[in-house]
Amino acid sequence: MSDALHHLNKRKRVHTKELEPYPHPRKFKAFVDHAVYAAGILGPMFGALQVYKIWSTQNASGVSLSLFGSHVVFNIIWLIYGTLHKEKPIIIMYSLWIVVNTLVVIGTLLYS
Structure with missing residues (x-):
């Protein structure tokens, strides 16, 4: 399921039942609760290789300005969403992605 659909469904579930504890008492869910922070940092680090x-x-030959430019726009939308809903993993990840993708866009504009 895409990130957007996951969070819309999560928001719907919030109003129908109690929230699960954080970190979750089940080992796998607790692992995922913590792993999402690592993924939020490691993903942009790998993107930084392009930078x-x-x-x-x-x-910057072969780098698509429209692709990375659109990523910046969508990253900003995700950052706003994460901020409004106080979702730290989303805020961390998309803040880092905005920096990475903006540097790619600037580099592409300068060196194409």
Whole structure:
């Protein structure tokens, strides 16, 4: 299920039953509760490799400006959503993605 649909369904469930405890008492759910923070940091770190390549070689050939530009726009929407709903993993992850994707866009504009 996509991130957007997951959170819409989660919001619907909030009003129909009690929220589950955090971290969850079941080991797998507790693991996922903590792993999402690692994923939120590691994902943008791997994206930073593209930033490094563009800026170190000063060459952005083959990089799609429209793709990374649209990522910045959608990352901002996700950041607003995470902030409004006080979802720390979403706030952390999309703040980092905004930085990474903005640097790719700037590098692409400078070095294409």
